[in-house]
Amino acid sequence: MELINNQYINRELSWLQFNARVLQEAADDSVPLVERLRFIGIFSNNLDEFFKVRYATIKRIDLAGKDGKNVLKGTTASNLLERITKIVIKQQAESLKTIDTIGKKLESHNIFIINEDQVNEDQDQFIRNYFVSKVSPALVTYILNDLEEFPHLKDSVAYLAVKLVLKERIPKEGRISKILQQTTKEKIYALIEIPKNMDRFVVLPEKDGKQYIIILDDLIRYCMRINFSIFDYVSASAHMIKITRDAQLDFDNDLSKSFIQKISSSVKSRRDGEPVRFVYDKEIEKDTLEFLMEKMEIDNTDSIIPGGRYHNRRDYMRFPDLGNPELIYQTMQPLTIPGLPLQGSLLDKIAKKDFLQYTPYHTFSYTVKFLRESAIDPKVKSIKITIYRLASISHIASSLINAVKNGKKVTVQIELQARFDEAANIRYAEQMQREGVHLNFGVTGLKVHCKACVIEREEKGKTKRYGFISTGNFNESTAKIYTDYTLFTTNEAILKETNRVFKFFEINYKVNRYKHLLVSPHYTRSSLVKLINNEITNSKNGLPARIRLKLNSLSDYDMIDKLYEASRAGVKIDLIIRGICCLIPGIPGMSENIRAISIIDKFLEHPRLLIFENGGDPKVYISSADWMTRNLDRRVEISCPIYDEDIKLELMETFDISWNDNVKARILSKDQDNAYIRNEKEKIRSQVAAYDYYLQKLGN
Secondary structure, eight states: OOEETTTEEOHHHHHHHHHHHHHHHHHOTTSOHHHHHHHHHHHHHHHHHHIIIIIHHHHHHHHTTOOOHHHHTSSOHHHHHHHHHHHHHHHHHHHHHHHHHHHHHHHTTTEEEEOGGGOOHHHHHHHHHHIIIIIGGGOEEEEGGGOSSOOOOOTTOEEEEEEEEESSOOOSSSHHHHHHTSSOSSEEEEEEEOOTTSOSEEEEEEETTEEEEEEHHHHHHHTHHHHTTTSOEEEEEEEEEEEEEOOOOOOOOOTTSOHHHHHHHHHHHGGGOOEEEEEEETTSOHHHHHHHHHHHTOOTTSEEEEEOSOOOGGGGGGOOOTTOGGGSOOOOOOBOBTTBOSSSOHHHHHTTSOEEEEETTBOTHHHHHHHHHHHHOTTEEEEEEEESOOOSSOHHHHHHHHHHHTTOEEEEEEOTTSTTOHHHHHHHHHHHHHTTOEEEOOBTTBEEOOEEEEEEEEETTEEEEEEEEESSOSOTTGGGTEEEEEEEEOOHHHHHHHHHHHHHHHSTTSOOOOSSOEEETTTHHHHHHHHHHHHHHHHHTTSOOEEEEEESOBOOHHHHHHHHHHHHTTOEEEEEESSOBOBOOSOTTTTTTEEEEEEOSSSEEOOEEEEEOGGGSOEEEEESOOBSHHHHHSEEEEEEEOOOHHHHHHHHHHHHHHHTOSSSEEEOOTTOOOOBOOOSSOOOOHHHHHHHHHHHHTTO
16 A cells, blocks of 8 residues: 555545445445445446546646646655556456356346346347337437547446448448448447436346346347347447546636526536546457547546446446345334424424434434424524535425525525536525525635524524534435434524524625634634644643544544644544545554544445543534545534533444444554454444444333
8 A cells, every 4th residue: 555654545545445345345245135236336436436536636637747746745646547547447356256246146036137148038029129119219329430520428428339240341322331431341330328317227027936137238239130220230249338537617707607507507518528537348359449449539648447348337326126125234214313203393392402313313304394394483584504415306495495485584505516416406506596595605715515504583582593513414315324413402602603604605704703613614623633732731641531533534634643643642542434544543653542443334424523532521523524624624614512411422422332343344554454343242233233222212
């Protein structure tokens, strides 16, 4: 593993090791078979986004003629691009072996994934009818020989590269003859675009208790004669290719356009981004590959990755379960929060005490109910909320529109640059704007990533604030699979300062002061340094000193250095980092008091939780911010203190549950080998244990 000055692990290489942990889940025999295929889909989708964003950024540095050592902290851009490509080729090979293994295991359950050469007579007519009625009308086929300009390949769309070898020349005049008279007189090259809006896995009629699935690509291969019926050919071959493009958004300076229009235009132009990765079926014929690479002007500076027969394996995230409960995870029914029934008024209950929602163990319905109740409560006068990623069908958005219709003043800070969700956010922004919602679009140069809501309610002639602050998006879909904390509170100190954050969106030249919240980009970094310094001082004075952090990513070098300093001072540091971790734990003289693990399981571990021992009186925060430079310096983030002692204890106990995981936890180390934690203690799978923890709180 490439180290930077023997102190840090390269960010991109650390991310690839995170994705390797996802791939480990796909290879884990204890994971249900269909879920293993879905982990293959997650692995592939992650990789696509990595190339669109991180790899593309490094490539831009390289193409600019810079070595990038300052930005990349010690390694050159060209060297890093080469290292990434080698690792990805190896991981792709591992993923293909895993898919083959899973396919064989599915056969023991009488489930068979067949290709075009395995279709029997009983399936033939069904497939042909399916192709003619559903697939053929949606296909886009390019005959490449006849095109003056190579077609623009869409980002992350899979294509079948087809070679037809003709029987003989056709002497007739017309378009086909014209094709044959060009450079390849006995071969025709074509591209078939695989439709993105169709099910990738076609379930065939069951027979004798056996279930059959054919992948759409193979169904198209099987029906080549139908698709190319105008050509008289002796042989045809079809191999998959895919282009990944740079996802950077470029904005125009047209002052007549609204911000929504500029973002929308930029999202549309993303499809023209520079290619950063070319993946092809390693079995493709040499002449076909050479033809394509010449026409596409692909050279050795691009990431060229030989892959398997099928690309866009992210589609495995939607692999059908075929009604067999053995093949998928057992459902965990979301729980209610003790003392906070969904019947009756939530606001009345929250007025008396704080409550913590921990999705998906708790139902997300509390967040929706809070807004629905606020929308119709005559006492509620205003609602302010930040939105980063909304569900495709959002009850959050409909509740806010409902509030406007009931005369409430609704202000929504919506982030139009939430990467890969821009189009959905633009659609909702335009809808809410039409309905009378007041929209803010943040602060120039800063993404708004914090998750907060404040409502103002008139009670006995005075204004009382209610609100919630969360570690995750207000999104019904992701709340089912992402673990996140949300604090419901009427704490005036917290909500008064949260209201200042909303004022910052309106008047962003004024920097507010905060006594309770840690707010990026102005105070989070300095506040965290003070909290760490306090632990260092306590350690030197013989007081209890400990730091426990649960984050998605840890990559800011200054914060890592501060943790190293704390470690050298004797502060015990426990880290649960799901993704990127540039810190190297367990190094004598540098980080011997730091331990770090990563948990990958059924749910995506998404919350940020900060626990500082504070001499025996712990300070606990939930946060929207990872310890990355962008979150500390270039985004608006909120870290919220927990003052309710019961909730503080609950958060520390849930941290301990995760920390004691010896089933799905991996050790983060200098070697980056993702070794599982294995010991003689009672088996604890933390996500199951967390659910049981909340079941017990309900008295079940």
